[in-house]
Amino acid sequence: MSNTNQGPVTVLGLGMMGTALATAFVKNGNPTTVWNRSADKADALVEQGAVFAADIKQAIEASPVVVACVSTYEVLNGLLADAADELKGKVVINLTSGTPEDARAFAVWAEQNGVRYLDGAIMAVPQMIGLPQALIFYAGSQEVYAEHEELLKPLAGTNVYLGADTGVAMIYDLGLLSLLWSSLAGYFHAVALVNSAGVSAEAFTPFALTWIEHVITPSIPQSAQEIDSASFDTEISSLGVNKAAIEHLVATSKQLGINSDFSAAIQALIERRVEQGHAGHSLASLVEAFKQG
Numbered sequence: 188m189s190n191t192n193q194g195p196v197t198v199l200g201l202g203m204m205g206t207a208l209a210t211a212f213v214k215n216g217n218p219t220t221v222w223n224r225s226a227d228k229a230d231a232l233v234e235q236g237a238v239f240a241a242d243i244k245q246a247i248e249a250s251p252v253v254v255a256c257v258s259t260y261e262v263l264n265g266l267l268a269d270a271a272d273e274l275k276g277k278v279v280i281n282l283t284s285g286t287p288e289d290a291r292a293f294a295v296w297a298e299q300n301g302v303r304y305l306d307g308a309i310m311a312v313p314q315m316i317g318l319p320q321a322l323i324f325y326a327g328s329q330e331v332y333a334e335h336e337e338l339l340k341p342l343a344g345t346n347v348y349l350g351a352d353t354g355v356a357m358i359y360d361l362g363l364l365s366l367l368w369s370s371l372a373g374y375f376h377a378v379a380l381v382n383s384a385g386v387s388a389e390a391f392t393p394f395a396l397t398w399i400e401h402v403i404t405p406s407i408p409q410s411a412q413e414i415d416s417a418s419f420d421t422e423i424s425s426l427g428v429n430k431a432a433i434e435h436l437v438a439t440s441k442q443l444g445i446n447s448d449f450s451a452a453i454q455a456l457i458e459r460r461v462e463q464g465h466a467g468h469s470l471a472s473l474v475e476a477f478k479q480g
């Protein structure tokens with residue numbers, strides 16, 4: 188991936204993700220200064236041309252743009268608390284994961300300290316950084332994003348600016364993670380069920396993939412349309428039908444000694460909507476049950 192902006196950049200945090208980010212900048216030809224609490228993690232990057240700063244303040248001073256990627260905002264807040272003077276007038280692009288409120292609180296701190304801030308959420312694993320399939324969401328100052336869009340290109344094939352609300356990148360992040368965990372948990376539950384009948388995960392998986400392709404994937408845009416128009420009438424599969432079916436799943440899991448907590452939680456949402464008079468509505472109307480808390 189080539190990039191026209193080969194300006195200097197500092198990367199704070201060289202865990203799995205920070206190392207991938209710094210490596211992408213080095214490969215792109217950006218003069219890259221790195222800092223990490225555990226200095227040895229910088230060795231391979233220094234061999235590739237990065238400069239290691241032993242002190243976080245020196246690392247910040249080395250570049251106009253600081254890209255941060257540590258484990259949590261709490262850690263980042265602690266690391267930057269004493270570096271406000273060095274950060275004044277600089278750009279901080281924070282790719283640490285957290286909550287929307289973490290991001291918004293950091294934006295307030297940045298504003299109070301004269302730091303130009305952009306929040307980001309990486310929707311990729313470290314091995315995908317720099318590849319076309321990597322996606323990074325950005326939120327916060329549109330001006331900072333526009334100025335640094337080119338600088339950020341070596342990190343991901345797709346960069347999406349979501350808006351001025353600094354918390355919105357983390358909202359998208361958590362939404363996609365919810366989809367990841369719940370869909371994979373559904374698969375793991377399914378495997379536990381088929382394993383109980385002596386069927387291996389590999390033997391079952393082609394049917395899981397076909398099910399995802401032909402049933403689950405098309406139902407997502409269909410659900411989106413229903414949700415956005417608040418119109419949940421269905422001729423496909425009603426909550427009433429699903430209520431009966433999920434009872435079988437929960438009962439069978441219990442009978443087989445398989446954990447049913449995950450399906451019982453979905454069952455409770457379906458039952459609540461049915462009790463509220465929506466037995467004839469589609470599964471998409473469960474979004475209303477989520478909104479009810």
Ligand SMILES: NC(=O)c1ccc[n+]([C@@H]2O[C@H](COP(=O)([O-])OP(=O)(O)OC[C@H]3O[C@@H](n4cnc5c(N)ncnc54)[C@H](OP(=O)(O)O)[C@@H]3O)[C@@H](O)[C@H]2O)c1
Binds near residue numbers: 225258262283313
């Ligand atoms: N890995 C992924 O697939 C992935 C995907 C998307 C987003 N992310 C996000 O990227 C961020 C970093 O993830 P990672 O995978 O790189 O995690 P990691 O490998 O565990 O690295 C954590 C980083 O935080 C630093 N750190 C932790 N506690 C610290 C402290 N008290 N003081 C100073 N530094 C501290 C670590 O420094 P030391 O090396 O000294 O321990 C290291 O640089 C997380 O917010 C994660 O959610 C990761």
